[in-house]
Every structure is written in structure tokens, then in C-alpha cells.
Amino acid sequence: MKDVSVGICGLGTVGGGTFNVLTRNAKIIAGRAGCNIRIGRVASRTPREDIDMGGIPFSTDIFDVINDPDIDVVVELIGGYEAARELVLAAIKNGKHVVTANKALIAVHGNEIFEAAEKANVIVAYEAGVAGGIPVIKSVREGMAANRIDWIAGIINGTGNYILTEMRAGREFAEVLKEAQDLGYAEADPTFDVEGIDAAHKLTILASAGFGVPLQFERAYTEGISQITPYDIAHAELLGYRIKHLGIARRREDGIELRVHPTLVPRSHLIAQVDGVLNAVLVDGDAVGQTMYYGPGAGDEATASAVIADIVDVARTVSSGSSQRVPYLGFDPSALEDLGVLPMEDIQSAYYLRITAMDHPGVLAKVASILSEHGINIESIMQKESELKDGRIPVIILTHTVQERQVNRAIEELEALTDIDGQVVRIRAENFN
């Protein structure tokens, strides 16, 4: 039984965790893989004093790893787009298998990378890129293989979920964000996390692996959580809902919905109970129904867990004498469908609307008739006399499922009314049925 030699590129959070777990659990991992998995070389910009490298060759040039003939599997943990793309394509050209935790890379350059890998007959694995330590790519590509997957919905950014969880206590977004930054949950520049870009990277990958369509990150819709207020969170709760920052992908005959935005979910649903920095992905298949995968979406060793699961997969496949076993996106390239991402106006959803109405007689009737003209049915409506202030009163409406285009038109008309003050707050809602 031949050893499998791994080259680690990037010795930061995930690289360090991968090094440590591979070393600590070497015996368990060998027992599972059926061969020894040996770290053959490590490269990163700066050496780490806190890790005992035990004589393993270290260089600062990551390209040393892909040029080392001893290395079977290149583990890309440097992050970012361009350098990672170059590194991975060069590794593939050199006939190395690749394991990466880089969702940005796969979401944006995945089609190109998989095509090159297919030609070179090497494996490219990216479990750690989506929901960290949760084996959700494996579950979607292999565990759900019998199913026509209809939709996937996930809490796939821990920072955002932490912030929304804390805001339930009535705290403002900005205050909680600052705290998350102090705790190290959020980056100094939080845009990637709170504006939904990171989640859209992961959702793009999940959707392609689930539906069998090419990666189309550039067409994903993203809406962040910075506009969410404790007021809306509290009123959603009163309606029996919780606000989560969800990535939602839905497969339709005419295309796929691919969208990240704050979403009301029923409080009674398990996914509403996923709090703090934890992640969860809900997958709906026509045979199995709903399954959910829950756990830590980030962290050094949690992410390393997924990186190493991919390495073991490569080792098991290679040492059992075959090459590629599971297609990159779950489906054979010839079976990928050319389904496009739908424009946001075409999606279907329920909606939470908060309208600031002037306290005039007949306002509610006007609002109701505008909604009705646009085919929008009301599920519940809330208005409390006690909230009347400066002649204005909030009206909160939860609609039935309708096309987003209708809602946008209705909102335009509502905002044009002199009886309505300012903008209408609109948050999408999902009932998962």
C-alpha cells in the first residue's frame, strides 16, 4: 500500500489546522484511508513558529509544492482569486490532485478548473469551501444521488447568523457587528460576510452540485443584513417567524433561482433554531424529502476536518486503483444541464412588508386594494394603535407566495401614495413546503 503524499500551500488558519489534525490523528486517518497520508511539503509566505514541522520541507514559494515530484495531492489554502487560480491550474497541469477550501475560487473559476482537471484526469475536491466542517457537498453529490433536488436553503455564513442571533435581544446591527469584530468572528472589512458575497459563493457551488448546472456566480443575487432592524426582527417573531440570512437555490423548469437575502422562516422549523456562528443546510429531494446538515461552518480544525475528508477521499480512490470517482459537480460533465439563473423579478416568495402609514382614514383600504390589484394575497396584517407616533403608524403585512415582480410594482404604487411615509420595508419569507 503506497503512501499518499500531501503538499500544503498556505499555513494560516485552515492550513495550520490541517497540519495539526493530519499529524495528531495520523494513525486513525491511515486506518480509514487504507494507506499512510504523509505531509510531504509545506509552503507559505511566512513560517509559523507555533507549529513543530518535524523536518518536513518548508518553502515560502507555493510553486515549490506543485513542482515537487513527491507530492500527490496539492492542498490550496492560500485563499483569494488570482494566485490560487494560477496555483491550482499549474498543479493540475502537473498531474496533481487538488483539495481546496477556497469557495471564492471555485464559485468564480470552477468551470475552468474542472475542465482542466477533467482533461488531466485528476480530482479537484472542495468540501471545506461550503459550510466548513459539515460534509454537505458529499451529502448532496453522493448521499442525495437518487433525488431530483428541488431546492437547497442554508445558513452558510456564521458571522451573519451570529449577528442576527444577537439582534433578537433588541440590539442594533452596528453594535453587534462591532462586537463580532472584537470577538474575531467578523473581519475588519465585513462586506464579504454581511453583504452575502461569501454566502453567494457557497450557494453557487451547492446549487451546481445539487442541480447539475454550470457555476454561475456572476448571476447570483445578494442582499445583506445591514438594513435589518430589531423592530422587524421582533415583529417577525410576533408573526411566528425568525429572520435568517439564507442562501436559497431552487430548481425550476425555466431556470434556477440563486439568491442570498434576509428571510423570514417559521420559528417552528428546525433551521430557525440554528443560532450563533453555526451553519446548517436544508436540502429538499423528491424521494427523501427534507434533510438538514448542521455544524461549524468555520474554524481552524473544523475546516481542516473537511479538507482532510477530501484528502482521504482522494487517497481511497487512488489507492483502490481508480482515478476520478465522483464527478466534480456531482453529475457527469456530459449530463450537466444548460439551465440559467433567473432574474430576481421572476422568483416566487412570500413577503413581509412594513409600511409607515399616515394616520388617515381609509389608508388600510388603499393599501389592501393596491395589493389585491397586483394579485397579492394577505396572510396576516398587524397594526397597533399604541405605535402611533407623530401621526404615523407602522402596518405590517405578511403575504402569500407571489412573484417578486408583482410585489415590486405594488411597492412602487404604495410609495407613491401621499398616505405612505418613506420607503416600504420588504423582507422575503419562506415556508419550506
Next chain:
Amino acid sequence: MKDVSVGICGLGTVGGGTFNVLTRNAKIIAGRAGCNIRIGRVASRTPREDIDMGGIPFSTDIFDVINDPDIDVVVELIGGYEAARELVLAAIKNGKHVVTANKALIAVHGNEIFEAAEKANVIVAYEAGVAGGIPVIKSVREGMAANRIDWIAGIINGTGNYILTEMRAGREFAEVLKEAQDLGYAEADPTFDVEGIDAAHKLTILASAGFGVPLQFERAYTEGISQITPYDIAHAELLGYRIKHLGIARRREDGIELRVHPTLVPRSHLIAQVDGVLNAVLVDGDAVGQTMYYGPGAGDEATASAVIADIVDVARTVSSGSSQRVPYLGFDPSALEDLGVLPMEDIQSAYYLRITAMDHPGVLAKVASILSEHGINIESIMQKESELKDGRIPVIILTHTVQERQVNRAIEELEALTDIDGQVVRIRAENFN
């Protein structure tokens, strides 16, 4: 690309579901498997009028399937021990790969079956046997491959979970069981489900796949839910806990804990929120921490989803030119450890105790001193004057973690007190930390 030909043995609930999903989703499944998966033959005691067999050969003798040279994969869905064992061993002898949903078979005869399969170099897959449609065997054997798995805890019997969920409304066990039988959730003879035998089959398999130890069903401890009362459920809730029928496996230096029993779990933990017939398995690994897998644990197409995932796995492995890729129990047979199952008295747990005390002065002091002599620390204690009846009053105690032996000794002494009426109710509690 060669077709893979599947022979289905047993056309009942799961067999019918497997037939229907394989037929309905043939194109999606072929796209994922990289080859056509064709039903080559079906055998079952009685034909099914409601399924259109479309010319596929049918026989009543299941051995026709394993003797058909066209069949690559034998799918055992007849259930039970002896006939299934014979069928599977004969299939292996004939060089067929085997997929089964039969947890009883694997838990009891798995060691023998895997040994035969190892020799014949064929795959035996059993995902559907554990938690139905949830890909938890895949997650444990592959997704968690980097981890030393420390413990696994699961709600792995839907009938029991349905009954306990309904009992939260104050209903008695017997009444809800009858309802579950009427609804088709529970068998006419509910022993397998409510006494924990079915869960112990699944737990045995999970533990072996997670820890890398041989299957040892005969040493699993089982305790059912028929003694649980609405009173204890309500008082557990008051303490912040919910009673679930859990299978718990824990890896220790000196052996493994393997036990199914009613268990208090913190209401704030996600697994406490898993209600009705649904299943969930919590896995704790040293690298990843806690992950949870949730979904339907039974049902025709939900179970078929897992059966077919296994078939696709076999097809992907075979058509990529290799034989066995993932070892039967997750670890290479040479890496299996000879760890035994520990006696129940050696397990460690927290405990909920309900003591019916006579309303005498000093009773509480006596109880407390007996507990303390046995090294048992009290986390909380509840006694309500309003519950005094016929001179007796219930005292409810939640202990810290302690060895079961200590608790048993303390209970013996408590029951010997003249101040205590009848038996002490003892339910184990887990805090998952």
C-alpha cells in the same frame, strides 16, 4: 460506459420505493453515476399489481436474482435475519455487490458478512439501514474521516420519537402508542421500536463505523420508553430538559459505551427540537466538534433514497475501474480495534431521579447525605408543597455526571429507607459537552 444491472429482492415498502425512484429518476441518476443503472430482475414472494414492471423479469424465488449472471448488484430488501443472511452470503459467493437496508442483519451478522465480502472483493453497503434517508453512514465513514470520533448520539427510531413528542401534551404512553399504530407509524407488535431493539441495531452499526470496532450488538444495552410518564416529561421540561429516546455510543480508553435509553437532553440543544417521526444523529469529532444529520428515518421513497445512493456509489466505484473504496466499517479491517462494550455500571451520565418521599421532617437531609456518600453531586432539586398527597411528596433531583454504579448503589439505599415510598424513578441525562 457499461450499464450496471441491479437485482431487487423484496418488493415491499422499501423495495417498491426503490423500484419507483430508480425508474422515475433514471436520467438524473445516470447523470450522477456516469452509467445507466438498470433494474435487471426483481424477486419477491408476491407480485405487486400497483407497480408497472415494464417487462422486467420477476420471480418469486429471491435466489433467482443472485443466480442471474446479468446482475451486478443484489439489493436485499426482504428484511429479517436468516433468509436475508443466506441470500446475502450466497450473493457475495457469486461475486455480486450487495446493498441492504437491513440493520438487524448487519448488526447481528455483519462481521461474518464483511469477512466474506472482503475475501470475495465485493462491496456491501448499508446506508439505508441507519436513519433511513439521512446519509449518516457516509458522513461518519467519509465526511468525518479526519476525526477521532468521541461520541455519537441519535434519535434513530421514528416511532419512539413520535410517541415522546405527543406525550409532551400530557398524554399517556399507551394512548399515544395506540394512535401511532392506527396511523401506521408503529407495528402491531411494537416491541422492536419502543423497547429500543431497532435503535440498538442502528447504534451498533453507527458505533462500529465511527470508532472502528467490530459489531457487538449482543452487548448493547436497551431500555424502552414504556415506563416514561407525562409527569416526568413535564418535570424534565421544568428543569430545562426534554426526554428523548436516544442511542448513545461513546469511545473510551477502556471500551465503548453502547446504550439505548430514555435520556434528558437540554431543551436549548438542537436535537431536543427534533420532533415527530423524524430522526437526527449528532456526531462529535475531535477536529470538527459537533455536527448533526437530520431527516426522515423511514418511509418508502426516503429509505429508497439511501438504497439508491449506495447503488450509485457501487456504480461509480465499479465504473471508475476499482473495487472496494471505502472499508465496510470505515476503517481498514487491519485497523479495527478490539475494544469491547463496557458494562452499563461503568458508564458515566447525569441522572434525573424522582423519589416519592414520606412527608417526614429530615427526609431531604437523609436523601442528600446518601447521595453525597456515593459521590453524587446535585445540580438541581425540586419539591413542591402543592404536590403533597396522602402524606407523600415527589422530590426531583438532577445530578451532575457520575458513574452509574454509584447511582445504583445510592438508589438501593434510598429505596431501603422507610421514609421513601416505592421505587426511585431514574432517567439518564446528557449535556453534550
